Amino acid sequence: LxxxxxxxxxxxxxxxxxxxxxxxxxxxxxxDIVAPLPDEPFPSPVSDIYFSPREGFTFHNLVAATDNFDDSFVIGKGACGTVYRAVIPTGHTVAVKKLASHGEGNNIDDSFHAEISTLGQIRHRNIVKLYGFCYHQGSNLLLYEYMGRGSLGQLL
The missing domain is CATH 1.20.5 (Single alpha-helices involved in coiled-coils or other helix-helix interfaces)
Known part of the structure:
Protein backbone atom coordinates (compact mmCIF):
# COMPACT_ATOMS: atom_id res chain seq x y z
CA LEU A 1 0.00 0.00 0.00
CA ASP A 32 -1.32 38.48 -32.11
CA ILE A 33 -5.10 38.09 -32.21
CA VAL A 34 -6.02 41.24 -34.13
CA ALA A 35 -4.18 42.81 -37.04
CA PRO A 36 -2.93 46.36 -36.39
CA LEU A 37 -5.26 49.22 -37.26
CA PRO A 38 -4.55 51.05 -40.52
CA ASP A 39 -3.14 54.58 -40.27
CA GLU A 40 -5.53 55.97 -42.85
CA PRO A 41 -7.50 59.11 -41.99
CA PHE A 42 -11.11 58.68 -40.96
CA PRO A 43 -13.52 59.78 -43.70
CA SER A 44 -15.61 62.88 -43.16
CA PRO A 45 -19.24 62.36 -42.14
CA VAL A 46 -20.47 63.88 -45.42
CA SER A 47 -20.91 60.52 -47.16
CA ASP A 48 -23.34 57.99 -45.77
CA ILE A 49 -21.61 54.67 -45.63
CA TYR A 50 -18.05 53.56 -45.10
CA PHE A 51 -16.86 50.16 -46.18
CA SER A 52 -13.63 48.51 -47.04
CA PRO A 53 -14.27 48.07 -49.94
CA ARG A 54 -17.31 50.28 -50.56
CA GLU A 55 -20.36 48.18 -51.36
CA GLY A 56 -22.19 50.87 -53.32
CA PHE A 57 -25.35 51.40 -51.29
CA THR A 58 -26.45 54.14 -48.94
CA PHE A 59 -28.21 54.81 -45.69
CA HIS A 60 -31.39 55.38 -47.69
CA ASN A 61 -31.11 51.83 -49.12
CA LEU A 62 -31.00 50.50 -45.54
CA VAL A 63 -34.01 52.62 -44.59
CA ALA A 64 -35.91 51.21 -47.57
CA ALA A 65 -34.79 47.62 -46.81
CA THR A 66 -36.11 47.89 -43.24
CA ASP A 67 -39.19 50.00 -44.08
CA ASN A 68 -37.79 52.91 -42.06
CA PHE A 69 -36.62 50.54 -39.31
CA ASP A 70 -40.11 49.16 -38.76
CA ASP A 71 -40.68 46.80 -35.82
CA SER A 72 -41.69 44.00 -38.21
CA PHE A 73 -38.01 43.75 -39.26
CA VAL A 74 -36.67 43.54 -35.67
CA ILE A 75 -34.74 40.33 -34.96
CA GLY A 76 -33.24 41.37 -31.63
CA LYS A 77 -32.95 44.10 -29.01
CA GLY A 78 -30.23 44.78 -26.49
CA ALA A 79 -28.72 47.45 -24.28
CA CYS A 80 -26.69 48.88 -27.17
CA GLY A 81 -29.45 49.01 -29.76
CA THR A 82 -31.88 47.15 -31.98
CA VAL A 83 -31.03 44.63 -34.72
CA TYR A 84 -33.04 44.51 -37.96
CA ARG A 85 -33.09 42.05 -40.84
CA ALA A 86 -32.51 43.71 -44.23
CA VAL A 87 -32.05 42.57 -47.82
CA ILE A 88 -29.59 44.99 -49.44
CA PRO A 89 -29.60 45.91 -53.16
CA THR A 90 -27.01 43.21 -53.93
CA GLY A 91 -29.58 40.63 -52.80
CA HIS A 92 -27.71 39.62 -49.63
CA THR A 93 -29.47 39.48 -46.28
CA VAL A 94 -27.67 41.33 -43.49
CA ALA A 95 -28.33 42.14 -39.85
CA VAL A 96 -28.39 45.90 -39.29
CA LYS A 97 -27.72 46.99 -35.72
CA LYS A 98 -28.97 50.50 -35.04
CA LEU A 99 -26.97 51.72 -32.06
CA ALA A 100 -28.80 53.59 -29.34
CA SER A 101 -28.15 57.32 -29.52
CA HIS A 102 -26.35 58.83 -26.56
CA GLY A 103 -26.83 62.47 -27.58
CA GLU A 104 -23.21 62.92 -28.59
CA GLY A 105 -24.00 64.96 -31.69
CA ASN A 106 -22.94 64.18 -35.23
CA ASN A 107 -19.34 63.23 -34.50
CA ILE A 108 -17.87 59.76 -34.84
CA ASP A 109 -15.31 59.47 -32.07
CA ASP A 110 -11.97 57.70 -32.37
CA SER A 111 -13.02 54.83 -30.09
CA PHE A 112 -16.00 54.02 -32.33
CA HIS A 113 -13.73 54.07 -35.40
CA ALA A 114 -11.17 51.86 -33.65
CA GLU A 115 -13.86 49.37 -32.65
CA ILE A 116 -15.23 49.23 -36.20
CA SER A 117 -11.75 48.72 -37.66
CA THR A 118 -10.91 46.00 -35.15
CA LEU A 119 -14.20 44.12 -35.50
CA GLY A 120 -13.96 44.32 -39.28
CA GLN A 121 -10.64 42.48 -39.24
CA ILE A 122 -11.58 39.63 -36.91
CA ARG A 123 -12.31 36.35 -38.68
CA HIS A 124 -13.39 33.43 -36.49
CA ARG A 125 -16.02 30.77 -37.01
CA ASN A 126 -17.69 31.62 -33.69
CA ILE A 127 -17.85 35.39 -34.23
CA VAL A 128 -20.41 37.03 -36.51
CA LYS A 129 -18.66 38.88 -39.33
CA LEU A 130 -18.91 42.68 -39.38
CA TYR A 131 -19.40 43.79 -42.99
CA GLY A 132 -19.24 47.51 -42.37
CA PHE A 133 -20.91 50.45 -40.79
CA CYS A 134 -22.98 53.45 -41.69
CA TYR A 135 -23.10 56.88 -40.15
CA HIS A 136 -25.83 59.28 -41.27
CA GLN A 137 -27.01 62.40 -39.43
CA GLY A 138 -26.30 61.02 -35.97
CA SER A 139 -27.41 57.44 -36.69
CA ASN A 140 -24.77 54.77 -36.18
CA LEU A 141 -25.49 51.48 -37.93
CA LEU A 142 -23.42 48.30 -37.89
CA LEU A 143 -23.90 45.76 -40.69
CA TYR A 144 -23.31 42.16 -39.65
CA GLU A 145 -23.54 38.78 -41.30
CA TYR A 146 -27.13 37.54 -40.99
CA MET A 147 -27.49 34.30 -39.04
CA GLY A 148 -30.80 32.72 -40.03
CA ARG A 149 -31.00 30.33 -37.07
CA GLY A 150 -31.46 33.09 -34.50
CA SER A 151 -29.37 34.47 -31.68
CA LEU A 152 -27.09 32.59 -29.34
CA GLY A 153 -29.50 33.35 -26.50
CA GLN A 154 -32.36 31.73 -28.40
CA LEU A 155 -30.29 28.65 -29.20
CA LEU A 156 -29.25 28.20 -25.58
Whole structure:
Protein backbone atom coordinates (compact mmCIF):
# COMPACT_ATOMS: atom_id res chain seq x y z
CA LEU A 1 0.00 0.00 0.00
CA UNK A 2 2.84 2.41 0.84
CA UNK A 3 4.54 1.62 -2.48
CA UNK A 4 1.33 2.33 -4.43
CA UNK A 5 0.88 5.70 -2.75
CA UNK A 6 4.48 6.61 -3.55
CA UNK A 7 4.06 5.69 -7.23
CA UNK A 8 0.74 7.57 -7.54
CA UNK A 9 2.23 10.62 -5.81
CA UNK A 10 5.23 10.60 -8.16
CA UNK A 11 3.03 10.33 -11.27
CA UNK A 12 0.62 13.07 -10.12
CA UNK A 13 3.55 15.31 -9.16
CA UNK A 14 5.27 14.76 -12.52
CA UNK A 15 2.12 15.43 -14.53
CA UNK A 16 1.42 18.55 -12.46
CA UNK A 17 4.95 19.84 -13.05
CA UNK A 18 4.67 19.30 -16.82
CA UNK A 19 1.26 21.01 -16.84
CA UNK A 20 2.56 24.03 -14.91
CA UNK A 21 5.58 24.38 -17.21
CA UNK A 22 3.32 24.17 -20.28
CA UNK A 23 0.95 26.83 -18.93
CA UNK A 24 3.84 29.17 -18.11
CA UNK A 25 5.33 28.63 -21.58
CA UNK A 26 2.10 29.55 -23.38
CA UNK A 27 1.40 32.52 -21.11
CA UNK A 28 4.76 34.05 -21.97
CA UNK A 29 4.26 33.74 -25.75
CA UNK A 30 3.06 36.94 -27.47
CA UNK A 31 -0.40 36.55 -28.97
CA ASP A 32 -1.32 38.48 -32.11
CA ILE A 33 -5.10 38.09 -32.21
CA VAL A 34 -6.02 41.24 -34.13
CA ALA A 35 -4.18 42.81 -37.04
CA PRO A 36 -2.93 46.36 -36.39
CA LEU A 37 -5.26 49.22 -37.26
CA PRO A 38 -4.55 51.05 -40.52
CA ASP A 39 -3.14 54.58 -40.27
CA GLU A 40 -5.53 55.97 -42.85
CA PRO A 41 -7.50 59.11 -41.99
CA PHE A 42 -11.11 58.68 -40.96
CA PRO A 43 -13.52 59.78 -43.70
CA SER A 44 -15.61 62.88 -43.16
CA PRO A 45 -19.24 62.36 -42.14
CA VAL A 46 -20.47 63.88 -45.42
CA SER A 47 -20.91 60.52 -47.16
CA ASP A 48 -23.34 57.99 -45.77
CA ILE A 49 -21.61 54.67 -45.63
CA TYR A 50 -18.05 53.56 -45.10
CA PHE A 51 -16.86 50.16 -46.18
CA SER A 52 -13.63 48.51 -47.04
CA PRO A 53 -14.27 48.07 -49.94
CA ARG A 54 -17.31 50.28 -50.56
CA GLU A 55 -20.36 48.18 -51.36
CA GLY A 56 -22.19 50.87 -53.32
CA PHE A 57 -25.35 51.40 -51.29
CA THR A 58 -26.45 54.14 -48.94
CA PHE A 59 -28.21 54.81 -45.69
CA HIS A 60 -31.39 55.38 -47.69
CA ASN A 61 -31.11 51.83 -49.12
CA LEU A 62 -31.00 50.50 -45.54
CA VAL A 63 -34.01 52.62 -44.59
CA ALA A 64 -35.91 51.21 -47.57
CA ALA A 65 -34.79 47.62 -46.81
CA THR A 66 -36.11 47.89 -43.24
CA ASP A 67 -39.19 50.00 -44.08
CA ASN A 68 -37.79 52.91 -42.06
CA PHE A 69 -36.62 50.54 -39.31
CA ASP A 70 -40.11 49.16 -38.76
CA ASP A 71 -40.68 46.80 -35.82
CA SER A 72 -41.69 44.00 -38.21
CA PHE A 73 -38.01 43.75 -39.26
CA VAL A 74 -36.67 43.54 -35.67
CA ILE A 75 -34.74 40.33 -34.96
CA GLY A 76 -33.24 41.37 -31.63
CA LYS A 77 -32.95 44.10 -29.01
CA GLY A 78 -30.23 44.78 -26.49
CA ALA A 79 -28.72 47.45 -24.28
CA CYS A 80 -26.69 48.88 -27.17
CA GLY A 81 -29.45 49.01 -29.76
CA THR A 82 -31.88 47.15 -31.98
CA VAL A 83 -31.03 44.63 -34.72
CA TYR A 84 -33.04 44.51 -37.96
CA ARG A 85 -33.09 42.05 -40.84
CA ALA A 86 -32.51 43.71 -44.23
CA VAL A 87 -32.05 42.57 -47.82
CA ILE A 88 -29.59 44.99 -49.44
CA PRO A 89 -29.60 45.91 -53.16
CA THR A 90 -27.01 43.21 -53.93
CA GLY A 91 -29.58 40.63 -52.80
CA HIS A 92 -27.71 39.62 -49.63
CA THR A 93 -29.47 39.48 -46.28
CA VAL A 94 -27.67 41.33 -43.49
CA ALA A 95 -28.33 42.14 -39.85
CA VAL A 96 -28.39 45.90 -39.29
CA LYS A 97 -27.72 46.99 -35.72
CA LYS A 98 -28.97 50.50 -35.04
CA LEU A 99 -26.97 51.72 -32.06
CA ALA A 100 -28.80 53.59 -29.34
CA SER A 101 -28.15 57.32 -29.52
CA HIS A 102 -26.35 58.83 -26.56
CA GLY A 103 -26.83 62.47 -27.58
CA GLU A 104 -23.21 62.92 -28.59
CA GLY A 105 -24.00 64.96 -31.69
CA ASN A 106 -22.94 64.18 -35.23
CA ASN A 107 -19.34 63.23 -34.50
CA ILE A 108 -17.87 59.76 -34.84
CA ASP A 109 -15.31 59.47 -32.07
CA ASP A 110 -11.97 57.70 -32.37
CA SER A 111 -13.02 54.83 -30.09
CA PHE A 112 -16.00 54.02 -32.33
CA HIS A 113 -13.73 54.07 -35.40
CA ALA A 114 -11.17 51.86 -33.65
CA GLU A 115 -13.86 49.37 -32.65
CA ILE A 116 -15.23 49.23 -36.20
CA SER A 117 -11.75 48.72 -37.66
CA THR A 118 -10.91 46.00 -35.15
CA LEU A 119 -14.20 44.12 -35.50
CA GLY A 120 -13.96 44.32 -39.28
CA GLN A 121 -10.64 42.48 -39.24
CA ILE A 122 -11.58 39.63 -36.91
CA ARG A 123 -12.31 36.35 -38.68
CA HIS A 124 -13.39 33.43 -36.49
CA ARG A 125 -16.02 30.77 -37.01
CA ASN A 126 -17.69 31.62 -33.69
CA ILE A 127 -17.85 35.39 -34.23
CA VAL A 128 -20.41 37.03 -36.51
CA LYS A 129 -18.66 38.88 -39.33
CA LEU A 130 -18.91 42.68 -39.38
CA TYR A 131 -19.40 43.79 -42.99
CA GLY A 132 -19.24 47.51 -42.37
CA PHE A 133 -20.91 50.45 -40.79
CA CYS A 134 -22.98 53.45 -41.69
CA TYR A 135 -23.10 56.88 -40.15
CA HIS A 136 -25.83 59.28 -41.27
CA GLN A 137 -27.01 62.40 -39.43
CA GLY A 138 -26.30 61.02 -35.97
CA SER A 139 -27.41 57.44 -36.69
CA ASN A 140 -24.77 54.77 -36.18
CA LEU A 141 -25.49 51.48 -37.93
CA LEU A 142 -23.42 48.30 -37.89
CA LEU A 143 -23.90 45.76 -40.69
CA TYR A 144 -23.31 42.16 -39.65
CA GLU A 145 -23.54 38.78 -41.30
CA TYR A 146 -27.13 37.54 -40.99
CA MET A 147 -27.49 34.30 -39.04
CA GLY A 148 -30.80 32.72 -40.03
CA ARG A 149 -31.00 30.33 -37.07
CA GLY A 150 -31.46 33.09 -34.50
CA SER A 151 -29.37 34.47 -31.68
CA LEU A 152 -27.09 32.59 -29.34
CA GLY A 153 -29.50 33.35 -26.50
CA GLN A 154 -32.36 31.73 -28.40
CA LEU A 155 -30.29 28.65 -29.20
CA LEU A 156 -29.25 28.20 -25.58
Missing amino acids: GKTITIISAVVGGVSLVLIITIIYFMRQPV
